[in-house]
Amino acid sequence: MATVLERLKLVGAMGLGAPIIILLMMMMMVVPLPPFILDLFFTFNIAFSLLILLVTVYTLRPLDFAIFPTVLLVATLLRLSLNVASTRVVLLEGHTGPDAAGKVIEAFGEFVIGGNYAVGLVVFIILMIINFAVVTKGAGRVSEVSARFTLDAMPGKQMAIDADLNAGLINQDEAKLRRKEVAQEADFYGSMDGASKFVRGDAVAGIMILFLNVIGGLLVGLLQHQMAFTDALQNYTLLTIGDGLVAQIPSLLLSVAAAMIVTRVGGTNENVGAQFSAQFFNDSRPLALSGGVVGLIGLIPGMPNIAFLLLAGAMGGSAYMIQKRKRRQQEEAERLAEAPKLPAPPEVKELGWDDVQPVDLIGLEVGYRMIPLVDKNQGGQLMAKIKGVRKKLSQDLGFLIPSVHIRDNLDLAPNTYRITLLGVTVGEAEVLPERLMAINPGRVYGTLRGVEGRDPAFGLEAVWIEPAQKDHAQTLGYTVVDPGTVVATHLSHILQSNAHQLFGHQEAQQLLDMLAKTTPKLVEDLCPKTLPLNVIVKVLQNLLAEDVPIRDMRTIAETLADFGPRSQDAAILTTVVRAALGRLIVQRITGTEREIPVMTLDPDLEQLLQKILQGAGQDGAGLEPGLAEQIHKSLEEKTQKLEMEGHPAILLVSSPVRAWLARFVKHTIGSLSVLAYNEIPEDRQVKVVASIGQRG
Structure with missing residues (x-):
């Protein structure tokens, strides 16, 4: 079987399938076929029609079976060719008996209709009415409407595709694919509109062939073979009706397939069976009510009670199972809703400046x-x-x-x-x-x-x-x-x-804005006319670094406004402001005591430090390590002595060396305050209690 399928695929790949089928149909119309060959072709026709119907049932979308119109045409022509071939055999060999045209036609004439040509004629006419008046007519109308609606909707679908492409929702390749699908959909429904006419014409041809075969068979049997009228009518009518049924049943299957494919609703991923099960048995109430009505009918005396009650029981049981399934699904959904949910994965988005968080x-x-x-x-x-x-x-x-x-x-x-x-x-x-x-x-x-x-x-x-x-x-x-x-x-x-690290331009501007409410002219003259804001910020940071509060912003601003035109060096301006804030600085260290115990530097040592700082800058890089260590040791000893006596430790020096010495002892002798001479208020008296010498 696998070898046969492989050979059929090879024939199709070589492009010989369609020509071979067309040649076979032409041969059936022209060349007489023996009954055995007719049986094979009739069987193939039935199987082929059933295969087409099942493929239609399991097709998810009409476009998945886009070749259906062509297959419908080929199947119709094959069946008509078989009608011509079987008609030839019936007319030529019909006088020999009911098996003259093969076993398939004989079986349909004898078994299906019981050998009664009257019953066969009625069955055939009923099948023709079903095929022609119901299935074929409805399928043709649906095909016609679908084709018209599809063609009318094409411009809108094309515009929607272009809009999605312009909006960036789809790329160029996907847009091409969707345009191709729209065009194929229009071509398919247009082809189905025409193919429905084949089915309709096939039904009409079946009726005409039936009457022609009966009339022709009577004439041949009576005139050529001198048969009795009843014998001729019996033989040729049974053969003709058997032939018609053999052809009409595949025709009905194809009509149903055509109607099914054009009535499918697109956009689903389910076949007909799955859709039927999901939509027909989704609710238990219709089944329960229907089962109740059928059960009531089954209780009426004289009715076939067993049949009705069995069906009612089956419908009621199905309704119960559906309701039980829905209840179980609802309980499962509630359980999942109450269960702790895992956190959703963070959405991956493009980085922006909002992702760069400032430090606290x-x-x-x-x-x-x-x-x-x-x-x-x-x-x-x-x-x-x-x-x-x-x-x-x-x-x-x-x-x-x-x-x-x-x-x-x-x-x-x-x-x-x-x-x-x-x-x-x-x-x-x-x-x-x-x-x-x-x-x-x-x-x-x-x-x-x-x-x-x-x-x-x-x-x-x-x-x-x-x-x-x-x-x-x-x-x-x-x-x-x-x-x-x-x-x-x-x-x-x-x-x-570390207050100086927390103070910046924004804080300085706020201080100036608050000062401007009381002394607007002072602030206007100070910034930015006299000093830029960054210099003011640096001066205030220097004061905070030396543990000098900046609450007296008015004094600070007036001092900067006075000395700002002379220098914009933040270190020099800091020294000037400290002198202006001397009363506050001294009071924070000694309180209200009028006499201030202080340490001083030996004059020679102070002059040496001034020379070193003038030559090397305020970093004191030119100071000998030994001298620095000796100064530090001496300051530490004197500071401890003053603290033991209950006095604050103050080192009084000249302004040029004060800033360097303050930094020198800040992190090692934190309790020592380094002041300049000009920072001592006039109402305070200085008492020198220790002198720091050069060499011990």
Whole structure:
């Protein structure tokens, strides 16, 4: 069988299939065929028609069987050729008996209609009416309307394809494919409109051939073979009706196939059987009601009760199964809806500037065990403490401290927090959320049991104790604070030490705008007439870096407006502004004491530093390492001595060396304040308590 199919495919690939079929049909019309060959061709015709019908049933779209009009024409011509060949045999050999035209025609004449030509004639006429008046006529009308509607819709479909192409919804290749499908659809329905006429003509030809065969057979039997009238009528009528049925049944199958393919609704991915099952048995109510009506009829006396009741039971059972299936599907859908859904994959979109997130000015990252300190719903007070820190620093420094962005970080240890400025880590420590920190301020009267640690803000010794030990720790002289206060104090210390990094052009402009509400002329003369905004920003940053508040913005602005025409060097302007703010600077260090204990440099050492800074610049690169180490050691010793005596540590120097010395001791001797002579107010007295010499 496989070999035969392969040979048939080879014949089709060589382009010989259609010519061979046409030659065979011509031969059947011209060359007499023996009954055995007719049986083969009749059987093939029936099988071919049934194959066409089944292919139509399983076709998803009409265009999937676009060759159907041509196949319909070939099948019609094949059947008519068989009619001509069988008519020849019937007229020539009909007098010999009912098997003269082959076993197939004899079987249809004897078995199908019981050998009764009257019954056969009625059956044949009924088949012709069904084929001609019902199926063929309806299929022809549907083909005609479909062809007209398809042709009318072609311009709109073409415009829709062009619109999708212009909008970028489809590419050029897909547009070509869709245009090709539209053209094929129009050609198909146009061809079906014409092919329906073949089926209609075939039905008319079948009726005419029947009457011609009966009349011709009687004449041949009576005149040529001197048969009795009843014998001639019996033989030729049975043969003719058998021949007609053999041809009419395939014709009916083809008519049904044509009607089915033109009545299909396109755009679905299901064949006729799947569509029928999905749409006909989707709802159980029609089946249930129909089964009820049939069951009631079956209960009427005199009716075939068994048949009706069996059918009613089958319909009711089917309705129950459909309802049960729908209920199970609904329960499954509800279960899936209640089940936790996986997060949808993130949509892949084109990158934009929104994906480049700016760094947080101030960030606080906490481990997962510190989340209760931040969460208000869990009694956390850290948010309120941080807000208080921002408010206090804003009032002390003179500008608004930015908001603190707090978030959890699973990469941190559970009890660890991290403080960042401009995306850079500037502080990190560990706290115990369930305990209190007892800080040793320098003098205590006992020890505590707990976890030893250090205050993250100032590095003081501390112990993490249980809350029940709070009163006892305070009695011993410890400073007891909760974990939230520890974090807030550490944050406050870092923000105060790095305030100059948080101050920028926007903050400077806001300060000037606020000052302009009271002294508009001053601001107008200062910026941008006298100094550009970037120079003002740099001066204010220098003041904040040296722990000088910028609350007195009016004094700062007036000083810059006076000295701005002389120099736009931010370092020189910072020195001038510090002198103008001298009263504020000194008061922050010594309070209201009139006498200020200070340290000074030996005159020779100070002159040496001035020469070095003048030659090498303010970075002090020309200073010998040994001399720098000696100066630092001496300053550290004197500072500790003053602090032990209860005095603030102040180093009083000339203006040219003040800025360098302030940077020199800032990170090593943080408690030492370096002031210039011109920064001391006139109402304060200076008392030199120590002098820093050159060589010990």
